[in-house]
Each structure stands twice: as C-alpha cells, then as structure tokens.
Amino acid sequence: MSEPNHGRRFALIWLVATLIATPLVVVLLGPILPPGNGSEQASGKVTDNTVLLAMAMPVLLLVVIYLIYAVIFFRQPKGGVLEGPAVRGDSRIQTTWIIVTSLLVLTLAVYGTVRLEAGYGAGSGSGPSPVTVPSGPKLPVQVIAQQWKFTFRYPTYGGVETPHLVLPVNQMVELHVTSLDVIHSFWAIQLGVKADANPDVDNIAFVKPTKLESFEVRCAELCGIWHGAMFDYGHVVSASAFNNWIHQQEVTFAPATKVLPPYSTTYLPEPTRRGG
Amino acid sequence: MSLFVKKLLGVGAAVAALGLLIGFYVSSWASSFPKSVAATTTTTSTGASSELTLETVGTSGPKVSPVHPDWVSYLVKSQGRWVHSTIYTVPANSVVHVTIYQFDSPTGLRNPFMAQVQGTIDGTANIDGKAVSAIDPEEASHTFAVPELGVFVPLPGVSEEAKHPCEAGPCEPSTSDHRTITFSFRTGKKGRYHWQCFVPCGAGFIAGNGGAMQTLGYMDGYLDVV
Numbered sequence: 001m002s003e004p005n006h007g008r009r010f011a012l013i014w015l016v017a018t019l020i021a022t023p024l025v026v027v028l029l030g031p032i033l034p035p036g037n038g039s040e041q042a043s044g045k046v047t048d049n050t051v052l053l054a055m056a057m058p059v060l061l062l063v064v065i066y067l068i069y070a071v072i073f074f075r076q077p078k079g080g081v082l083e084g085p086a087v088r089g090d091s092r093i094q095t096t097w098i099i100v101t102s103l104l105v106l107t108l109a110v111y112g113t114v115r116l117e118a119g120y121g122a123g124s125g126s127g128p129s130p131v132t133v134p135s136g137p138k139l140p141v142q143v144i145a146q147q148w149k150f151t152f153r154y155p156t157y158g159g160v161e162t163p164h165l166v167l168p169v170n171q172m173v174e175l176h177v178t179s180l181d182v183i184h185s186f187w188a189i190q191l192g193v194k195a196d197a198n199p200d201v202d203n204i205a206f207v208k209p210t211k212l213e214s215f216e217v218r219c220a221e222l223c224g225i226w227h228g229a230m231f232d233y234g235h236v237v238s239a240s241a242f243n244n245w246i247h248q249q250e251v252t253f254a255p256a257t258k259v260l261p262p263y264s265t266t267y268l269p270e271p272t273r274r275g276g
Numbered sequence: 277m278s279l280f281v282k283k284l285l286g287v288g289a290a291v292a293a294l295g296l297l298i299g300f301y302v303s304s305w306a307s308s309f310p311k312s313v314a315a316t317t318t319t320t321s322t323g324a325s326s327e328l329t330l331e332t333v334g335t336s337g338p339k340v341s342p343v344h345p346d347w348v349s350y351l352v353k354s355q356g357r358w359v360h361s362t363i364y365t366v367p368a369n370s371v372v373h374v375t376i377y378q379f380d381s382p383t384g385l386r387n388p389f390m391a392q393v394q395g396t397i398d399g400t401a402n403i404d405g406k407a408v409s410a411i412d413p414e415e416a417s418h419t420f421a422v423p424e425l426g427v428f429v430p431l432p433g434v435s436e437e438a439k440h441p442c443e444a445g446p447c448e449p450s451t452s453d454h455r456t457i458t459f460s461f462r463t464g465k466k467g468r469y470h471w472q473c474f475v476p477c478g479a480g481f482i483a484g485n486g487g488a489m490q491t492l493g494y495m496d497g498y499l500d501v502v
Contacts (some may be wrong), residue, residue, distance in 0.1 A: 056319065125308070144387065146386055146387055146474070147485050148423075148470075148472065149421075149423050149474070151387065151389055155293050163390040163394070163423075163426065163428075180386045180387055180484045181386065181476070181485055182483060182485070224485065224490055225490045225491070225496075226470055226472060226496060227424070229424075229470040229472075232423075249305070249364060253389075253392060255391075255392045255409045255410035256388070256389050256391060256392035258410075259388045259391050259392075259412070259413050260389060261388065
C-alpha cells in the first residue's frame with residue numbers, strides 16, 4: 001500500500017479544524033473574557049483578548065493536531081524496531097515558518113500599539129505626560145497609595161480626600177496615581193484599569209465607566225506583609241448620585257481637608273518626623 | 277553489614293536529620309505567632325459590648341520582646357497584666373469600647389487624611405477627656421485603624437519633654453507620662469479583619485515602614501470578630 005500524502009492530509013485537517021474552532025471560540029468565549037464591560041477601556045480589553053485568542057487558535061490547533069496525527073500515523077510498527085529515516089532541513093517549511101511567525105508577531109505589535117494609543121493608554125498608566133489625551137471634560141481623581149490602603153482625592157471638589165472610590169457613569173476620568181511610600185499598583189479590576197503607583201511619580205490613566213456597578217480595587221504589586229489586605233470596593237453611580245455623594249464627603253471630611261497639604265500631583269514621600 | 281545496607285542507613289539518617297531541622301523550623305515559626313486575646317465582654321438586653329484596653333510603647337523592652345527589645349509595639353491588657361499580642365477577639369454585631377494608653381512620642385502621619393477620626397460611633401475619639409474629630413497630623417504617634425470596618429483613630433504622642441517617659445514596655449499609666457484615648461465602634465459580621473498603625477513608626481527601616489510595621493505582634497494584627 002502506498003504511503004498517503006501526509007502533508008496535504010494534515011494541512012486539510014488543520015484548515016477545517018481552524019475554520020470551525022476559531023469562530024466558535026470567538027463567539028462563545030469572547031463575551032466572557034475578562035475584565036468585562038464596566039468601562040470603555042475594559043470593553044476594549046475584551047476585544048483585544050478576543051483578537052489574541054482568535055490569532056492563537058490556529059497555532060494551538062497546529063501543535064495539538066500535529067501531535068495527535070503523529071501519535072496515530074507515525075507509530076512504531078509492530079514486529080521490530082526500525083531506524084527512522086534521517087531528518088534533513090526543509091527550506092520550504094523553514095521559510096514558511098519564519099515568514100508566518102514574523103508576520104504574526106509584527107501584526108500583534110502594530111495592533112497593540114494602535115489599540116494602546118487609540119484607547120488613551122487602554123486603562124494603563126501612561127506616566128506624567130500621556131502621548132494621547134481624550135478630548136472633552138475630564139474628572140480628575142488622585143489615587144494615593146500607602147502601606148496598606150488606597151485613598152482618593154478629588155481636586156475639583158475642594159481637594160477632599162475619601163477612603164473609597166466613587167465615579168460617575170459615562171464621564172471620562174483622569175486618574176493621577178501616586179504613592180507615599182513604596183511601589184504599589186492600582187488595579188480597578190472590572191474597570192480594566194491598572195497603573196503603577198510609585199512615590200514621587202504622577203502616573204496618569206484614563207477610564208470612562210459605562211456601567212452602574214461595584215468594582216474591586218486591589219494592589220497588584222507585592223508591597224509588604226499586608227499587601228493582601230490592600231483592597232476595597234469602588235462604585236460607579238449616576239451623575240446625580242455622584243454629586244450628592246461628593247458633597248456629602250466634603251462635609252464629612254472637612255476636618256481632614258483642613259489639615260491636608262494643597263493638592264499636588266505628587267507628595268513628599270518621607271515622613272515629617274521619625275520617632276522611636 | 278553489606279555496603280547497600282550501610283548506604284541505606286546513611287541516607288536514612290541524613291533524611292531524618294533534615295526532617296528534624298525542618299520540623300524544628302516550622303514549629304518555631306508557628307509558635308512565634310502571638311496568641312489571641314479576648315476582649316472583656318458583657319451581654320445585656322440591649323446587646324453585647326466588649327472592652328479592649330491597649331497601650332503603645334516606643335520601646336518594647338526585653339521583658340516584652342527579648343528578640344526585638346527596641347521595637348515599637350502595641351500591648352493588650354488581659355486578666356490584669358499587659359500581654360504582647362495584636363490579635364484580639366471581639367463579638368460580632370456588638371459595640372467595642374477601646375481604651376488606649378499612648379506612651380510614645382510623635383512621629384507624624386505620612387498621609388494627614390488619617391488625622392481625622394473615622395468610623396467610631398459618634399465620629400469622635402476622646403483624648404485626655406476631650407472629644408475630638410481630628411488631631412494635628414504632626415502630633416500623631418500612631419493610629420489604630422481597621423480599614424475594612426472603616427475605623428481610623430489617630431493617637432497623639434506624648435511630649436518629647438515629658439518628665440516621666442516610658443523607657444521600655446510594659447508601662448503603667450500611674451507611673452509614666454501618657455495620653456489616654458477612648459472610642460467605641462461597632463463590629464459587623466463574623467470574620468478576621470486586619471488592623472494596623474498608619475504612622476511610619478518603624479524607626480531605622482526604609483521609609484519607616486519596616487521592622488515593627490511589618491511584623492505581626494507589634495504594630496499590626498487581626499481583629500477576630502466571632
């Protein structure tokens with residue numbers, strides 16, 4: 001019996017599997033990928049994760065199907081050990097592999113860069129001078145990290161500082177993330193925001209919440225013994241509820257506001273004094 | 277005795293010795309955790325309440341902490357004596373009345389926001405007999421804060437010119453200069469809540485947040501709500 005054309009048969013199996021599996025994965029898995037659709041930035045990340053998954057599927061299938069195909073068709077025949085044929089380089093396969101993987105990597109690099117800039121940093125910290133800044137009104141909110149608690153300052157509301165983060169829905173927010181001691185990372189999970197909090201650095205991230213919901217705030221940088229305790233819950237509320245809340249905070253925290261330093265993008269990280 | 281048996285015995289002895297060393301390390305690590313101290317609880321028709329009496333000392337002293345006698349620390353009163361522990365047990369859905377004798381000098385808050393009393397029953401703390409809602413951030417020596425319960429209480433320091441400073445813990449309010457801070461807060465549902473000091477009082481460590489600030493039993497601990 002003549003040997004079948006394994007190359008053609010394998011390519012056909014892989015092509016059919018890819019054409020079936022990739023759309024299925026995009027349609028079924030895509031909508032449930034993290035971080036959800038709590039903000040424009042989070043929705044953008046779901047899209048990006050879906051694109052990456054779709055691009056990874058053919059590669060995954062190539063490896064898995066080849067493994068299964070080899071186990072089935074390239075088994076050691078019964079009746080003795082045979083020396084396999086010598087494997088020599090195949091310039092067609094090598095060239096194809098180099099071109100395809102280079103194209104994949106370059107495509108991802110271009111896609112990532114475009115998405116990052118088109119999404120105003122895509123929810124990540126862009127440093128003190130972001131390359132792209134969204135137009136229109138923005139609500140500035142300062143995120144202040146210290147071992148082991150985040151607090152939040154609203155400079156356009158008298159510089160009031162609050163222990164919890166509350167944001168109005170459908171309003172672009174300009175987060176200024178900084179730290180008073182060591183390196184932390186501000187992670188608002190369902191909003192798709194993650195930005196390093198470094199002492200003496202104003203790390204700016206943009207986010208536009210689109211859904212009335214509660215979200216988790218966590219530190220994403222190992223910052224000491226109680227790093228695991230550095231979490232809280234934030235809330236996205238309607239514009240009117242936000243106005244009520246922030247005015248209530250101004251009253252509640254008036255004694256603290258009196259003793260706070262003037263609003264600044266960073267603060268001196270050293271304590272004022274050291275005791276024994 | 278054959279060579280194989282000798283080798284077997286040698287390997288067995290090495291494994292047993294290693295096991296003993298690991299066991300010793302694990303047991304000494306486990307026994308280094310402070311013991312939980314229960315608050316004094318009273319139950320009336322209106323509900324449960326408990327009393328927690330603490331003190332803060334700038335220097336633990338060899339009696340309190342032979343390992344780190346120069347570290348700052350909290351102590352808790354239990355059955356009439358001061359105990360070196362920062363794990364406290366209080367009843368769920370109850371009022372906890374806290375008294376803190378503060379013997380340490382000021383360090384200053386890194387974030388002045390913590391200078392405001394938060395999460396207590398009336399939003400104030402009583403400092404040396406006077407109800408206050410905030411202190412001067414520069415005067416803070418320590419804080420007692422349970423972030424998950426929203427409780428933040430700043431503790432002002434003793435003057436650096438005090439005539440009878442507490443040299444080493446434990447100290448008694450009758451003999452050493454101190455500040456007395458009292459406040460009450462409500463506990464919620466059962467659970468383990470982390471509490472800590474927010475003043476960078478770990479002198480001699482980077483950013484003042486090492487040493488006692490990073491070690492259970494000194495400037496942070498757990499509130500076990502049961």
